[in-house]
Amino acid sequence: MIKPNRRTATADPDTDTEQRILDAARAVFVRRGTAGARMQEIAQEAGVNQALLHYYFRSKDRLAEAVFRQIAGRILPTVFEVLGSDATIEDKVRGLVTLYIDALSASPFLSGYILSELHHHPERARQLFTQAAGADPAHFAAPILRKLGGQIEARVREGTLRPIAPERFAINLISLCIFPFAARPLFQVAFGLDDAAYVRFLERRKRDLPEFFLNALRA
Amino acid sequence: MIKPNRRTATADPDTDTEQRILDAARAVFVRRGTAGARMQEIAQEAGVNQALLHYYFRSKDRLAEAVFRQIAGRILPTVFEVLGSDATIEDKVRGLVTLYIDALSASPFLSGYILSELHHHPERARQLFTQAAGADPAHFAAPILRKLGGQIEARVREGTLRPIAPERFAINLISLCIFPFAARPLFQVAFGLDDAAYVRFLERRKRDLPEFFLNALRA
DNA sequence: GTCTATATTGTGATAGAC
C-alpha cells in the first residue's frame, strides 16, 4: 500500500497528512533556515506532492509561521516553568542546564534557527510569548522575574548570595546554556574536538556549569 | 559625473569598484543571511549593475565566500590576540568583554550571520582560522590555550583562583559576551526593554560581566 | 570596466483530473 513517492519520506506514513507535512517542514526549515528551505524538499521528506503543502498551508510563508509557532510553543513554557517554580535557586540552575543540554543535543540546528528567525522576524518574538502563554510578554515574564528576584533578595539578606538583578541572572544563565550549541562548529574546530569529544564536554557540563554559575553568585 | 544608477548606493562612490561591491555584499549578506541575500540588492547598494558582480566575483557563492573570508579575517585574530597576550587574567577578561560589546553593538546581525554560516558551511570554520593565521586551527589555538592554562594554574597554586580548563574558560566567557547580541530580540521582548534601554544594559555589562565572571573563578 | 539586454534555471504557486 506504500505509494511510490513515499520512497524518500522520513516521516511516519501512518500519521495524519497535515501533521506529517508540518513535521517535515520543521525538520527542513530548522536544517536549512527559512530562506534556504525548499518546498520541494519538504514535500519529499513528508512523502507527499508539493501541491499538498499549498493545499494545507496556502504558502511557504504561512507554513514557516506554523513551524515557528509550533517550536515556540514547546520551548519557552518549559523554561519559564522552571525559572518560576518554587524550587531553590540551586535546583533551578541545575534543572535549566540539564533541560537545555538535553533538548539542544537532540537538534543541532535548533538554536541557530530560532535566533535567526527572531532577528529576521522580530515580530515573532512577541508571538512566541503570546503563543506560549496567551499573554503580553511583559505580563508573562514579570511575575517570574519578581519571584526569582524575591528568592535572590532573601538569600542576599541571609548573606549567602551577592546581589544580581533577576534579568541578568536569566541572561547569563541562558547564554551559558545555549551558546555552546549555537557556536558548536566554531568551538569544535578551535579546540580540536570531534563529535564524540564535544558530546562528552556537554555531558560533563551538566555538572560543571551549575557549579561555575552558582559560584559566580556566591557572596 | 554621478551615474544615474548610483542614486541608491550607500557605499562611498570614490572607492575602488571591487571593494565597493565587497562592502555592499558584506552589508547585505550579514543583514539578510546568505540564502536570503539577493544579487540585485547588493548591486543596488554598491551603486553598480548586477553584471559587474559576476565580472568581479564570478558567482554568488564565490562572493559569499569572499565576504565570509573578509569578516573572519578581522574578528578572530583580535580575540585570540587578547586571550594569548601577556596581560593578567583580569585584564584579559575586561579587554575581551569591551572588545565584543563594542564590535557587536555596531553590527546587530553580525553574530547571527557568523553562527549561521558556521552551521551551514562547517568547512568554513577551518577556513576561518587558516585565513586568520595561515595555520592549522589546532596549532593556532593550542599555544594560546597553553599560555592561558599556565596563568590559571599559577593562580590556582597561589590560592586565588579555582581550577578551570582553559577551554571552559574561553567558552564560558565568549558565550556571556556574544549571546546577549545573538538573542537580543528575545531578551528585549521578554524583559520589555526598548533599544535605548538595551544599549544601556550592554554598556553597564562592560563592568558587570567581568565582575560576575571573575567571581565565578575565585577560589 | 561598465552597461543593457537576454538566456537559463530555480521555485513558489495554481489548474484541473481523479
Added chain:
DNA sequence: GTCTATCACAATATAGAC
C-alpha cells in the same frame, strides 16, 4: 485529499555593445 502538469515570476548568470 491527492496527484500530474504547468504557470508565472524571481534570481543567477551570460552575451555582446560601448
